[in-house]
Amino acid sequence: MVDKKQRILIPGGAGYIGSHVVLCVLLTRRYKVTVVDNYHNSFPTSIERIEKIALDALPKDASQADRDACKVDLIKGDMRERDTFDRAFAQYKGDDAIYAVILVAALKAVGESGEIPIDYYDVNISGLVNLLRSMKEAKAARLVYSSSATVYGTPKTIPIPETSPLQAESVYGRTKQIGETIIKDTCDAYPDEFRAISLRYFNPAGAHPSGLIGEDPRGKPGNLLPLLAQMAVGKYREPGLQVFGNDYPTPDGTCVRDYIHIMDLAGGHVNALDALSDDSKFAQLPSPGKYKAYNLGKGKGMSVLQMIEAMKKVTGYGYPYKIVGRRKGDVPDLTADPSLAEKELGFKAVHNLEDMSRDLWNWQSKNPQGYGQQ
Template sequence: MAILVTGGAGYIGSHTVLALLERGEDVVVIDNLSNASQESLIRVAELTGKEPAICVADILDRNALKTLFAQHNITDVIHFAGLKSVSESIAKPLAYYENNVVGTMVLLDEMQRAGVHSLIFSSSATVYGNPESVPLSEASRTGGTTNPYGTSKLMVEQILRDFSVAEPHFRITCLRYFNPAGAHPSGRLGEDPNGIPNNLVPYISQVAIGKLACLTVFGDDYPTPDGTGVRDYIHVMDLAQGHLAALDHRNDGEAFKAINLGTGVGYSVLDLIKAFEKAAQTKINYRIVGRRSGDVAECWSDSSLARQQLGWQATRNLEEMMRDAWNWQKNNPGGYNA
């Protein structure tokens, strides 16, 4: 009895693998390491005293998937593998549709052939596009996505929804993340982006250690308390626990569900900077420029459905997210490959 984790060497994937191993699950990881380091899984093994089985391959590789399903008694799949940069997706849309959409279809096809009927998909709040109102609940309108990354997540959700109608014995959960942040409290696991970070917290972290000179804040004239954009940030360990909760419930007998994972609290860019400065005891150099095209003023979640149906809710606050992010960054200034 094993759980297959695609993209398990990545940021959210590695923290989820750790949480699974900690509670005694057998874990098989497939990752092509294009945006991750196998060092993360070496550290997971050190922290847990258990090693996941690792296959370095792409989910587009049918033969690799066939072999994994043949060699291991896999009962469930948690699917993180995919490209995730909004800006890169605009420049390389075909790569995003191939990896994120076609890759999921190949995985689903091989799951069906192997008789594995439980899937948790790593979706995103980007499927809501430009919010009509906040907080965003699962009943909010989806669509109107502003980039190929978000569109790829929306397309996969629709494919999974259609598939669940045709194959009602499947149990498919789409977990819509808001903004993952933080790191494992040990300081051994964290977010290690390639090149210049796309996400706010690792960018702040790299400014704090002097790797980057200055943070650019896009807009201070939004209709928010301090004029900067407001988002829902969630600790990566809370996110990992959300996957375990979804795994345990397997939709309570329903074929398809989409569930938000967030804190239900919005924090501004300046809130994050102040919280990080407090955690790191250092000033963050930033400059304010004009708004960025496609950005919205506020985006935060109503995550009450996760509480009601999964018995899950986020327990870690912004202070803990920034403390753990800084602990990771200061101990690993060059990431995993330092």
């Protein structure tokens, strides 16, 4: 194993997806990681646990450089402030200079985004622009960007290819769509400097199998799987589970989503980092810049009722539920066509629904209060 490791900056690395991404990047033993986070929706405890998992995964004869690289540098900072990223880039020089950035940090709740749009644009757009400026000045212009399937709005074709029109229907989705546009424009304007990959996540779920890290949203979870996990440990059981609509054009009438195990999704970021170093991945693009977008999904749709059933099996909780009216903004089916990421990035989601529900329950049952029980 070569001991020369490149430094990756991961804003938002303390959060749910970010913590698993940091772990997967460390597990390659090819990189060192610096996280920037303001803990708006996370706890620094996640980083301590990542370091433990990464150290435990090393072989007994691992070098000191490998051990040192399991230590994550943590910078507390808000990406809305211009100097946050300047400080981060200035901290590392020469051989240790930041090589690439994986931008995970964002506000991410669809419903909330319509209530406080200025905050969403401030964090997700101003924060991104701050980052790009700092990257340009530091000449560290390789970026992997957390985008979302919400950029497709209500898609015409299922499974959804990357060529599907971008027509986000929520403020949150628009921040991701605009974010992608800003990044592409930047890559087009500076084709010799910038290269970037947007990863359009479908529905990440589950946890690392150790049960040490997982999803710990503040307040009542907005997503189905974390809600089911928390209900099983006794939270949010009143007023009972609501299933929004059973008259959609889907096999059982409830909404279908493409759930992807978080370790598969996180691993996709390592594929993207590798692709950023590979000129052939960016050859023959129609635009001048070096920008590409990929779906990260399993390519298999699961309905709300199927997910309830899967969680019932692992938790033993019955999930009494009530069918209520459709929820504004829900689309019947969001299933990815992940074949482009498979072909060009070598990405493949290998975990199944059983792995996902088992690992989610392992995390939740071991950490009923999330990281907050510390």
